[in-house]
Amino acid sequence: MHVRFDIRAAAKTKWYELLVRFVFGGGITVIAGLLAKRYGPVFGGLFLAFPAIFPATATLIEKHERERKAKKGLCGKERGRLAAALCARGTEIGSLALICFAIAVWKLAPMLNFAATLAIALAIWLGTAFLAWRLQRKHICSRI
Amino acid sequence: MQFLLRFVIGGLVVSLFAMFGDALKPKSFAGLFGAAPSVALATLAITVASDGKAYASSEACSMIAGAVALGLYAWLTMQLIVRWRWHGLTAALIALAVWFGCALGIWLGVLR
Numbered sequence: 437m438h439v440r441f442d443i444r445a446a447a448k449t450k451w452y453e454l455l456v457r458f459v460f461g462g463g464i465t466v467i468a469g470l471l472a473k474r475y476g477p478v479f480g481g482l483f484l485a486f487p488a489i490f491p492a493t494a495t496l497i498e499k500h501e502r503e504r505k506a507k508k509g510l511c512g513k514e515r516g517r518l519a520a521a522l523c524a525r526g527t528e529i530g531s532l533a534l535i536c537f538a539i540a541v542w543k544l545a546p547m548l549n550f551a552a553t554l555a556i557a558l559a560i561w562l563g564t565a566f567l568a569w570r571l572q573r574k575h576i577c578s579r580i
Numbered sequence: 581m582q583f584l585l586r587f588v589i590g591g592l593v594v595s596l597f598a599m600f601g602d603a604l605k606p607k608s609f610a611g612l613f614g615a616a617p618s619v620a621l622a623t624l625a626i627t628v629a630s631d632g633k634a635y636a637s638s639e640a641c642s643m644i645a646g647a648v649a650l651g652l653y654a655w656l657t658m659q660l661i662v663r664w665r666w667h668g669l670t671a672a673l674i675a676l677a678v679w680f681g682c683a684l685g686i687w688l689g690v691l692r
Contacts, residue, residue, distance in 0.1 A: 441604060442605055449599065465619050482683045494657070518661075520667075526607065530611065530612035537647075542641045554621060
């Protein structure tokens with residue numbers, strides 16, 4: 437299965453759904469900063485990997501899948517739940533890449549300019565995430 | 581003022597990554613962006629400006645523990661949806677308790 441970018445899918449997001457994500461994401465960023473100030477960077481740093489995106493994404497995926505099926509006169513409840521489960525599986529794989537991102541920043545930050553550190557770490561995250569996703573798909577396909 | 585900046589930048593970065601993920605197919609690939617370093621990018625950039633690179637490096641080190649907790653969280657959410665047939669949002673919210681438990685456990689046991 438090839439990766440596709442479908443702008444129409446992103447356009448289905450309602451303004452209030454975007455607002456919830458903005459407020460939640462901004463709130464978590466502020467909380468991470470406050471906790472770091474109060475309890476130190478080691479405690480605050482835990483929240484840099486807080487699941488800020490996933491709950492809203494899983495909800496939207498499930499909802500859009502149900503709506504898609506409802507338009508065809510079908511019940512999309514099961515399909516919606518499984519779509520959310522697939523999203524969770526992707527996040528599980530992505531967390532491995534996030535560990536690599538964190539290690540890259542931890543090790544490179546003292547040595548390099550910070551913009552370069554973040555750019556390299558982000559590239560590592562993208563590369564690792566894609567590779568891990570491809571490997572797990574190959575593993576699934578080879579078992580079918 | 582710094583926290584207002586954190587709120588706006590954090591909100592923007594999280595929203596952008598989330599929207600990008602929404603546009604991707606298949607869903608398992610889109611799910612990778614549920615573990616995107618969105619909060620980290622926003623926070624670390626501001627932290628370096630206010631507290632320096634060493635401080636940001638410390639935060640990144642303990643972020644590893646948070647990412648391990650995130651992996652466990654995502655796995656549990658998937659199990660709750662597939663095996664227990666919970667809705668996505670319910671599973672995602674209940675599983676947050678596991679993220680907190682795991683992250684705090686690693687902090688208490690290893691990092692503190």
